Amino acid sequence: MWNYEKRLQYPVKITQTNPKIAQIIITQFGGPDGELAASMRYLAQRYTMPYNEVTGTLTDIGTEELAHLEMICAIVHQLTRNLTPEEIEKYGFDKYYVDHTLALWPQAASGAPWTATYFQSKGDPITDLHEDMAAEQKARTTYDNILRLVKDPEICDPIRFLRKREIVHYQRFGESLRIVQEHLDSKNFYAINPEFDIRQTCDCPQHK
């Protein structure tokens, strides 16, 4: 289960609206390499993960991604709050506005809706951790691309924080992959799939 904490992981205080940049940044909410897909990917993959270090990593990074999703939504909200119909037209926000007014909805910068096909949960730890490492790098590139377009320091500051977290998560998933491989046959990592070929047994004292 989860408890809500009534604060952002890193502060977002944007004083100037900018609906044009909001339409770019929203891709990190509902786009292919965004925070929603990241969180769902890790939280979905953890149930069949047989190693505690890796299950913990998927759980805690999947949870942190929810906090990042909240920061992205706060940024988009603060960039679009109190817009007038004139501003909506002038900055090309009309196509989003007609369907969602000023509410948040998970979509890519292109307007494509969020979909579960943005991630995989394959049930093989080597495969899933390679996907997770790639996902962190793709999100890092997206933040780098955003930073080339954004000039407002009030927007850049939280985006830089999020970019740095992608690098830390990549590191932790790399360590997770090493831990998985240490459990496997060093002459052939692919001899078995430990999420399928090793049957999980219950260690609880009452079942011994």
Added chain:
Amino acid sequence: MSECPCRKELLNQINEASFAVDDVKLYLNTHPWDDEALVYFQEYSRIRNEALKEYAKHYGPLTIDTASLSCEEQWDWIDAPWPWQEGGC
């Protein structure tokens, strides 16, 4: 009652200590034998919990576990601004 601490300073302290906890928690998951990291976790976890309690007493709760410290007379979980709003955390 103790002197009212500055809201901004207290919030900074919560954010910094919470970040230290978030970061070292991920490190400890893949390095559970690292005693130095464990001591670091314990120190910042203590700072975070104390600051959250102090904040709740003066400015309302940020977590449900500290809500009982400030809402003895009335339910105040919904009173302070939400994090994305002006004046939010």
